[in-house]
Structures are given as C-alpha cells and as structure tokens.
Amino acid sequence: MLQVKSVFLFLRQNILSLLAVGYIVFLCILALFAESFVTDTSENSNQMHLAIHSKPPGFTVEVLQVFDQDYNMIDEIPLSRTRWNAQVLEYQPYGMQGDYFKPIPLQLYPEGTTFDEVATHYILKKKFWLGTDKYGRDVLSRIIMGSRISLSIGFIAVFIALLIGVFLGAIAGFYGGILDRIIYGLINIIWSIPSLLVIIGLTLALGKGYWQVFVAVGFTMWVDVARMVRGQVLSLKEKSHIHAARVLGFSSLRILIKHILPRVVPALIVLSAANFASAILIESGLSFLGIGAQPPTPSWGGMIKDHFRFILLGKAYLALIPGFAIMSLVLAFMVLGNALRDALDVNM
Numbered sequence: 001m002l003q004v005k006s007v008f009l010f011l012r013q014n015i016l017s018l019l020a021v022g023y024i025v026f027l028c029i030l031a032l033f034a035e036s037f038v039t040d041t042s043e044n045s046n047q048m049h050l051a052i053h054s055k056p057p058g059f060t061v062e063v064l065q066v067f068d069q070d071y072n073m074i075d076e077i078p079l080s081r082t083r084w085n086a087q088v089l090e091y092q093p094y095g096m097q098g099d100y101f102k103p104i105p106l107q108l109y110p111e112g113t114t115f116d117e118v119a120t121h122y123i124l125k126k127k128f129w130l131g132t133d134k135y136g137r138d139v140l141s142r143i144i145m146g147s148r149i150s151l152s153i154g155f156i157a158v159f160i161a162l163l164i165g166v167f168l169g170a171i172a173g174f175y176g177g178i179l180d181r182i183i184y185g186l187i188n189i190i191w192s193i194p195s196l197l198v199i200i201g202l203t204l205a206l207g208k209g210y211w212q213v214f215v216a217v218g219f220t221m222w223v224d225v226a227r228m229v230r231g232q233v234l235s236l237k238e239k240s241h242i243h244a245a246r247v248l249g250f251s252s253l254r255i256l257i258k259h260i261l262p263r264v265v266p267a268l269i270v271l272s273a274a275n276f277a278s279a280i281l282i283e284s285g286l287s288f289l290g291i292g293a294q295p296p297t298p299s300w301g302g303m304i305k306d307h308f309r310f311i312l313l314g315k316a317y318l319a320l321i322p323g324f325a326i327m328s329l330v331l332a333f334m335v336l337g338n339a340l341r342d343a344l345d346v347n348m
Contacts, residue, residue: 017339038141049136089115160218165225173233210293266344273337
C-alpha cells in the first residue's frame, strides 16, 4: 500500500506523466461510451455520403433525416438547399446544380408528419469537426470508434502475454534444471524469429480480423515477459529470506506465489506499459497492410491505409489525423511506462 501511495505521489509531481494518465483515461472513456459521443450513430460509424467526400475539418452541411414508421433513422441526405413549391417542401441534393429539386416523400416519416414538421425537426445542420473521408464518412466518429480497436488489442495482448510469460518464466527460473533449459530454449527459438513475421503468419493461419490479431500479438509478446520474469526469479530465489522460508518448511508453490512473484510485479507493470504501446503499433501496421481489423470496422491503421495517397493530393489531414491518434496514444503509454519505472525504482 505504501508503494502504491508513493507511485501516486510521484505521478502527481510529474506533469508529463499526469497528462499521459489523463489522456489514456480520456480515451478509455471515449472508447467505452463511444456511441454517446459520435455524431454518426450507424453501426461502426459507417454512414457514407459520397456527395460530401473529402471535406475539410469544420465542414458544415444541412442534412435531411429520413425515418421509418417505427421512428428509426434509416438515412441522412446532404442538402444544397430547400424550397417551398405550392405548399410542398422540396430539396436539392448536395452537389446538384441548376433547378433540380425533389419533393420530400412524407411516407418516409411517421404517419401524420407534415412538411412543416419535417422542416422544423428533420432538417438540421451537421458539422464535421475533423472533416469527412473519401467515402463521406465522419472522420471524428471513426476516430472515436477506432480507439476501441487500439485499446482493446493493448489490453488483450498484454493479458495473454502476462498469462503465458509469467507462468513459463516463473517455472523456468524457480525450478531450473531440464525444465529451465527446455523453456529457455523455446524462448530463444521464438525470440530469434522476427515478431512481425510470426504475427503475420499466425494472422493468416487464423484468418483476417481483429480477434485473430489480438491472439497473434499476445502469443508473440509473452517472450519478453518470460525472459524478464525468469531473470527476476533467478535473482530473488537466492535471497536470504527465501532460504529462510525453505528452512521453515514452506512449500515451493507458496514461496513462489507469496514471496517471489509479488516482488516481480513492479517490473511487470513497467514492461506491460511498453508492451501496450508496442501492441498498438503492431495492430496499426497490420491494419495498414490489410490483415488487421477488416472494413467496415474502423481502425486507425486502416484509416491511414485508405488515405495515405491523399498526402500528395492536398488533403494530408485524412492520413495525418489517425496517424496523430496512434502517435499520441503510444507516446502516452511510453511516458507512463518511464514514469512508473522511476516511481517503482525498477531496473530493466
């Protein structure tokens, strides 16, 4: 408890780490309650309006909302303008020129709806704070929804890595002998293979999709955890208090769980923060290559893949915005990891 208090005191005195924690918490809240923050409430924020594609940040347009008889919104139509024609409300779709107008079909709204009610309640101004992508989708909404992928892969991949790495590393370091040589040999074999190749191979074997990426990344990150835990356990098991516990007749399992592993936790926390950042980068890279989260699921790496050519077409923001989201989140976890390393006095 004393160590936890010292960590909180250290973070409070370190402005950068405090900002990093606040930013991570802010993104976690956005991801958990994304539907409450996005303006595009369609599934995966995938509502397309080709008429308003590639519009700059701050773009505003009037939209006509279309509802069904059960009062469920089924579409939004961007408008250039509206007019009254013999008590009939007509609209001109965005991008159309001249005198092309279409009457609003009242049958697309709940029974009894009048043109006045449509003009008052179903035509509204919509602002795209970060603009629209090449399909006319709201970039801000997809950035918010895409945060779920990046944060989810961090949590799940780190959890899988801890589950496997702590178990194998602790057994190898504590019991030693032939078991240690087998586990350490396995670690070295996997360590010698480029992680990205292993992840790509596992992803292709398991199939494309973000759940497959979660598992693949987790099954490669355990090597770092296992090496660190093994080294820590090898060092700690030679301490005098561990020898005293053996003399007192404590079982090996009790000594490992209650007297050794708790002292490994600070190093695990620091390593997990670094692994979290690595998992986000790996997922973004896989999505950019087309083997990560598949459309229409929004992913920051996938958004860069869709729009990196726009950097040369005068609309670089379409690729830079998700790129900045990736960079800022990774930087926040790296700053937090460094702060925790200093606060917990961990040597890695």
